[in-house]
Amino acid sequence: MKLEIVILAAGQGRRMHSDLPKVLHTLAGKPMLAHVIECARALSPQKIHLVTGYGTEQVRTAVDDAHICWHLQQHQQGTGHAVQQALPEVADEHLVLVLYGDVPLLEPQTLQTMLQGLSDCDLMLLTANFEETADLGRIVRDSQGRVVRIVERRDADPATLALREMNTGVLAARAGQLKHWLGQVGNDNAQQEYYLTDCIALAAGGGHTVKALVCEDGEATLGINDKSQLARAERICQRRAAARLMERGVTLMDPERIDIRGELQVGRDVVIDVNAVFEGQNRLGDGVRIGANTVLINTTVGDGTQIHAHSHIEEAQIGSACRLGPFARIRPQARLGDGAQVGNFVEIKKSDIGAGSKINHLSYIGDTQLGEQVNVGAGTITCNYDGARKHRTIIGDHVFVGSDTQFVAPVIIGKGATIGAGSTITKDVAAGSLAVARSKQEAVENWKRPEKKS
Ligand code: UD1
Ligand code: CA
Numbered sequence: 001m002k003l004e005i006v007i008l009a010a011g012q013g014r015r016m017h018s019d020l021p022k023v024l025h026t027l028a029g030k031p032m033l034a035h036v037i038e039c040a041r042a043l044s045p046q047k048i049h050l051v052t053g054y055g056t057e058q059v060r061t062a063v064d065d066a067h068i069c070w071h072l073q074q075h076q077q078g079t080g081h082a083v084q085q086a087l088p089e090v091a092d093e094h095l096v097l098v099l100y101g102d103v104p105l106l107e108p109q110t111l112q113t114m115l116q117g118l119s120d121c122d123l124m125l126l127t128a129n130f131e132e133t134a135d136l137g138r139i140v141r142d143s144q145g146r147v148v149r150i151v152e153r154r155d156a157d158p159a160t161l162a163l164r165e166m167n168t169g170v171l172a173a174r175a176g177q178l179k180h181w182l183g184q185v186g187n188d189n190a191q192q193e194y195y196l197t198d199c200i201a202l203a204a205g206g207g208h209t210v211k212a213l214v215c216e217d218g219e220a221t222l223g224i225n226d227k228s229q230l231a232r233a234e235r236i237c238q239r240r241a242a243a244r245l246m247e248r249g250v251t252l253m254d255p256e257r258i259d260i261r262g263e264l265q266v267g268r269d270v271v272i273d274v275n276a277v278f279e280g281q282n283r284l285g286d287g288v289r290i291g292a293n294t295v296l297i298n299t300t301v302g303d304g305t306q307i308h309a310h311s312h313i314e315e316a317q318i319g320s321a322c323r324l325g326p327f328a329r330i331r332p333q334a335r336l337g338d339g340a341q342v343g344n345f346v347e348i349k350k351s352d353i354g355a356g357s358k359i360n361h362l363s364y365i366g367d368t369q370l371g372e373q374v375n376v377g378a379g380t381i382t383c384n385y386d387g388a389r390k391h392r393t394i395i396g397d398h399v400f401v402g403s404d405t406q407f408v409a410p411v412i413i414g415k416g417a418t419i420g421a422g423s424t425i426t427k428d429v430a431a432g433s434l435a436v437a438r439s440k441q442e443a444v445e446n447w448k449r450p451e452k453k454s
Contacts, residue, residue: 002094003045003115004175006086009033009101010053010073015226021055023101024062025230028237029261029279031062032224035104042108043115046094049086050101078193079169080185083178092176098196100169105220105236114213115172122177122208123200125150126170128218135225137167137197139212147210149201154190165214167197168221177208245272253292267303291325299330302338316348319355337372354397367409368393377403377421384409396431 013022023033040048052059053073060070071085083098090096095118097111110126117124125147127139137150138160150167151160173181181199189195204210215221224230241264242255250270252258257274264278267286276290280298284290288301291309299313302320307313311325315332318324321339329347330336337355342348345362354372359365361378367390368382374395382393383406391409395401399413402421413419414431423437 001174002091003043003097004047004049004090004094005040005043005045005097005099006049006051006083006090007033007036007040007099007101008051008079008082009036009059010051010076010082011102012054012076013102013225016230017227021052021059022224024055024058025224026261027104027230027234028241032104032230032233033059033063033101036099036101036106037063037065037068039104039106039108039111040097040099043097043111045097047090049089051082051085053082078187078191079196080182080194080198083196084182084194087175087179087182090175092174092179094175095172096175096178097172098170100223102225103169103221103223105222105233106168106170107220110213110215110217110220111170114170117211117213118172118174120209121211123171123173123203123210125200125210125212126168126215126221127165127212128168128215128221129164130166130218131164133161134166136223138163139165139167141165146204147200147212148204150195150197152189152191152195152197165212168215169223170221171196171199173199173203177203181206273309285320294325365393367391368395368407370395371397371399371415373397374399374401376401377405379404380407381405382407382409 009023011022016022024031027035047069049069049071051071051073053076056072069089073082073085114124114126135153137152138156139147140149140151140160142148181202184202185194185198187194200210219236222229222233224233238259241260242252242258245266246252246255248266249268250266250272253273258272259277262280265283267284269287270284272290273292275293277295282296283300285301285303287304289306291307293309294307294311297314299316301318304320305318305322308325311328313330316330316334318336319338319340322336323341327344328342331349333350334348336353339356340353341358341360343360346359347364349366351365351368351370353370354374356372357370357374359376363376363380365382367384380401384390393407393409394412396413396415398416400418402419404422405419406424408426411425412428414429416432417429418434419425420436423435425435425437429435
């Protein structure tokens with residue numbers, strides 16, 4: 001039977017205390033709604049319907065998916081009312097699966113199993129047992145264990161409140177029947193809303209069979225209504241990501257202390273120390289080691305490269321067998337050739353660093369093309385900005401740069417040249433020559449130091 005999925009995402013999420021629509025708060029680097037859509041897509045439905053309301057424009061921009069059918073719920077009058085915005089576009093004989101945009105950790109396999117249950121019932125629910133009291137709808141069963149209704153927490157008496165089987169928000173039925181039940185739902189309840197969950201009593205009362213799949217993994221059904229649930233869900237996502245990395249052979253010094261906000265591709269024998277943060281798309285080659293407290297953003301790292309602690313690397317391409325940090329700062333459009341070394345307190349921006357070159361201490365290299373096997377001494381600065389424009393520094397292969405040198409760009413240093421320490425280089429330097437640009441040392445013999453008067 002053909003499947004269509006309706007995702008509810010119209011609510012503001014008042015309990016988040018935020019201007020951002022709730023479903024756009026991020027988990028593992030992407031909006032929680034994107035997780036729900038991804039899960040929905042894995043079920044290969046005929047169509048995915050998205051019901052939005054609060055912050056529709058923001059949600060549309062964030063999702064930007066041409067295959068989604070959008071529905072506007074002008075006023076948020078409840079989950080039942082929200083589903084009704086999409087149903088007119090669903091053929092009666094199709095199956096409808098309803099997902100909530102704020103329940104982002106479900107896995108497709110669970111939903112698949114649940115949908116199979118529809119072969120011998122009219123309405124399928126996904127439920128979970130919770131030990132702690134939660135702000136969730138209670139599943140009420142009769143003496144034979146049949147589901148008869150769902151009671152929202154705010155409408156529950158103490159006995160119902162004590163029930164431990166809860167509604168996850170996921171429900172499936174044939175569209176024709178769901179339309180019929182929803183048509184009869186009223187709003188006579190604590191929140192004066194049209195609850196989707198009232199369909200259960202209507203179905204059961206009308207002699208239809210309602211079944212529930214009890215989800216073993218309660219964590220995966222977590223709904224996010226506030227920042228503390230968001231933080232909890234983030235940790236669950238991170239734990240899952242860490243488990244996937246370890247399955248692939250990555251050594252994590254502590255799987256509880258890693259954050260992957262995007263996608264991380266890894267080779268063999270990668271070792272990652274604690275508190276590493278990976279944002280966007282990152283790729284680590286074989287044998288890469290990432291030091292503690294390092295941040296990598298949209299970066300590629302070649303085989304055997306070691307990045308030492310406290311380094312921050314953004315939109316860079318790092319070659320093989322390089323050594324970076326501790327405390328290296330690599331900014332966008334930096335490319336490091338194989339075997340390059342960048343040490344502590346070195347900042348590199350929009351520069352090509354040739355293979356085997358070393359910039360080991362306290363330097364700024366920006367808008368620079370640096371050749372191979374260049375040695376850059378401590379405290380070297382490329383003065384790339386004249387207050388209005390940026391200029392390039394070009395340094396040939398095998399150049400030796402003495403410590404505390406400034407290159408006032410634009411400037412070109414020929415191959416094999418040597419720059420004396422403490423130089424301010426304002427003119428091009430010919431290949432193979434020595435350039436020294438500092439005042440000459442003077443000596444005054446028998447110099448008498450000033451003395452304090454007694
Ligand atoms: C809902 C369920 C509850 C269940 C819980 C699971 C109802 C009435 N209650 O409660 O039984 O245990 O989820 O997490 O369904 N939404 C709209 N339009 C609306 C109202 C809500 O699109 O008018 C969307 C929200 O954006 C959200 C989802 O529906 O993504 C759930 O709404 P929410 O208000 O969070 O319901 P809960 O109180 O969590
Ligand atoms: Ca919710």
